[in-house]
Amino acid sequence: DTAVSQTPKYLVTQMGNDKSIKCEQNLGHDTMYWYKQDSKKFLKIMFSYNNKELIINETVPNRFSPKSPDKAHLNLHINSLELGDSAVYFCASSPTGGGTRTAFFGQGTRLTVV
Amino acid sequence: GDSVTQMEGPVTLSEEAFLTINCTYTATGYPSLFWYVQYPGEGLQLLLKATKADDKGSNKGFEATYRKETTSFHLEKGSVQVSDSAVYFCALSEGSGTYKYIFGTGTRLKVLA
Numbered sequence: 001d002t003a004v005s006q007t008p009k010y011l012v013t014q015m016g017n018d019k020s021i022k023c024e025q026n027l028g029h030d031t032m033y034w035y036k037q038d039s040k041k042f043l044k045i046m047f048s049y050n051n052k053e054l055i056i057n058e059t060v061p062n063r064f065s066p067k068s069p070d071k072a073h074l075n076l077h078i079n080s081l082e083l084g085d086s087a088v089y090f091c092a093s094s095p096t097g098g099g100t101r102t103a104f105f106g107q108g109t110r111l112t113v114v
Numbered sequence: 115g116d117s118v119t120q121m122e123g124p125v126t127l128s129e130e131a132f133l134t135i136n137c138t139y140t141a142t143g144y145p146s147l148f149w150y151v152q153y154p155g156e157g158l159q160l161l162l163k164a165t166k167a168d169d170k171g172s173n174k175g176f177e178a179t180y181r182k183e184t185t186s187f188h189l190e191k192g193s194v195q196v197s198d199s200a201v202y203f204c205a206l207s208e209g210s211g212t213y214k215y216i217f218g219t220g221t222r223l224k225v226l227a
Binding site for chain 2: 107
């Protein structure tokens, strides 16, 4: 029974298109995150949400719009895709706020923009 | 701001060799420290963690001790296996309510049979 699941696992699309990645967690956590992993494996936080409310937006271009319909779901919509958006995107969740608590990660979505 | 610095990889070892991956951190408060592992094509999994100074986290033969005086959390394993080949990430999270985990750049480990 997958704890944090993302779909799709792979996404290949053309520049200028709009795409969405979905994320769901069944751990009962209040906080969810989106991270971007670049080609050198560097992981950078993009957004964090707590109980459906945006807490952190790490200067991400406004082409990226997260949406949290409920605390178990955090989707990522990307408009006007650019070549530089190619990366692996990870969804994660944790009990409220993180701190001492462990974050659980999804399998990742490999986005390739051509 | 807070940051995590890891040793550059890749690290290549023979099976049964001793492993150390260095990790140091900068934080304003008293963070919790984590090691995550990423196997090829997979997401990150928690390997171990420590939440206060002098705590030792351990799992699957891996250990790391939270050293506040040296702001370090080095990962060690006495005898690596081929199946340990992966990318290892050191991370920190400040107190509850910070809503952020900060990761190091990752260290790729390759273990040869």
